[in-house]
Amino acid sequence: MDKPVNQRAWILVLPVVILVAFSSVIPMMTVVNYSFQDTFGGNEFFWVGLEWYRELLRSERLWDALGRQLLFSAIILAIEIPLGILVALCMPKKGWIASLCLVLMALPLLIPYNVVGTIWQIFGRSDIGLLGRIVSDMGISYNYAQNAFDAWVTVIAMDVWHWTSLVALLSYAGLRSIPNAYYQAAQIDQASRWSVFRYIELPKMRGVLIIAVLLRFMDSFMIYTEPFVLTGGGPGNATTFLSIDLVKMALGQFDLGPAAAFSLMYFLVILLISYVFYTVMITTDKDGATQ
């Protein structure tokens, strides 16, 4: 399936290139520009070279936010990936029940991010929320707006609620592609449920699982709206993740220079992850084609 070389195809691609360049390259140039300058009153700019980068790398604020971000992403992955696989294994195989489960599971994925925040904001309040009320009635003091630990638990529960279905749906798609012959062979060998999982299902799900891990890592690394609505980054700075910190700096305090330098470093980290992701996707795509 070799595609013919045709340079005129560029004409077809041109609108996309112009549009995306307008909305990504031009803004990016502004960011690069700001990151090397200082401004007074928003009109006069002074060249400061690498000053902002040096300052940022020394600032505790950035390292704290990065630390919280990494911890958050690690916890999210540790919960959502195993839980998603478990749910996928428990999914009914066919019939209207399977369709119903699919639709219900996908529901949280399609809720606007801020409404996800609102749902959990209401759900977790001890005065009007079901969860908060039940937990308080059990005698556990719980207040996500004031206690840092409670805020973390709530943000994590919210993210698990919001995104585990994605892992489950991907794993389910991977499971569905395993030919029945494998299971029959396992049955003849009297393989245990665990070895069916370990030696048949897990290796066959490898491709989708890599995608799921990378997706969840990147998404949790950029999380903004849900914790912003739920806790506003608080109490204190307890749930101020990188994006929240960046928006505070850029649009809250209008510190253009530091915010721009922050943006660029953030973007480079994501770009690096994306590159790994893209390479993995391409190779798993090829693996899938040869199987």
Added chain:
Amino acid sequence: MSGKPSLAKRIPKIRLSAVIMTAYLLFLLIPIYWLVSMSFKSNSEILNSFTLFPADFTLKNYETILTDPSWYMGYVNSFIYVSLNTLIALLVALPAAYAFSRYRFYGDNHLFFWLLTNRMAPPAVFALPFFQLYSSVSLFDTHIAVALAHCLFNVPLAVWILEGFMRGVPREIDETAFIDGYGFTRFFTQIFIPMIKPGIGVTAFFCFMFSWVELLLSRTLTSVDAKPITATMTRTVSASGLDWGVLAAAGVLTIIPGAIVIYFVRSYIAKGFAMGRV
């Protein structure tokens, strides 16, 4: 042969998986149920008595939203820019996806990767420059500004999904059409596009969805005239912080569009979301 022992083994296994599945679905649905039930309660019931079902069933919260322009215009605004965005994304992505699926050309792989990096960029990075860019061309607080800003992630998404569908159409069809004397434009609009209609539907759904759920950029780029419902909701929380019933009703109304269409795209959901964040 699978005799009795394996059958006996299988029954408890099925039950266990059903229990896990039910528990998981309950975990997903209870918070949503709480929002829905709250939207039918009056504020005094929400704050003063703790009830699992709305004791005093009321539609007043929905009435508030549907009669107050500062609420319902939020939905209208969201709907306008989301539709504009979906339209723009599809229009530019269709030819591009065709080019990627049919030809090799100079820099095609690099271009594809560059498009994808935009899909993966944190929106927070773009908030400030977008604000300044669209202010400088006096598009701030217009629907088209948000629609264009959302193209940043929806155009690459549309290109990727459409390319996947187009690759499934055999190239012989193009060649036969060209031999039959069709020009490119006529072939593309009259033969090719009708053939990938399901793909266009799925792409439109995901563009719509990702634009609909986004808050950060749409909130940054609007203030009054084009303020989306999602931003209206966050501001009401900080301003009064008390009208929980109306807030819940507003939330329920934002879930409905997705909840309806989801049934039609259920078999593409996993794939769409996997690619949706790429």
